[in-house]
Amino acid sequence: xxxxxxxxxxxxxxxxxxxxxxxxxxxxxxxxxxxxxxxxxxxxxxxxxxxxxxxxxxxxxxxxxxxxxxxxxxxxx
Numbered sequence: 001x002x003x004x005x006x007x008x009x010x011x012x013x014x015x016x017x018x019x020x021x022x023x024x025x026x027x028x029x030x031x032x033x034x035x036x037x038x039x040x041x042x043x044x045x046x047x048x049x050x051x052x053x054x055x056x057x058x059x060x061x062x063x064x065x066x067x068x069x070x071x072x073x074x075x076x077x
Contacts, residue, residue: 003026005019028034052058 003020005017007015008018009015051061055061
């Protein structure tokens with residue numbers, strides 16, 4: 001088990017990720033480093049949110065990455 005949660009084997013045979021309860025046991029410390037990381041994450045999400053507005057066909061963009069992941073995992077040849 002990690003701070004985020006753990007993988008638990010299910011009756012059907014697969015493993016499911018079960019998140020740890022919230023809030024985390026350790027209190028979050030909002031120091032300079034944490035605020036910097038949160039700011040960088042917020043900026044990255046904002047950039048990602050703007051991508052569909054400049055693409056002529058966002059569905060094609062998403063399909064390309066789904067195919068890339070499938071090829072990488074060996075689902076498609």
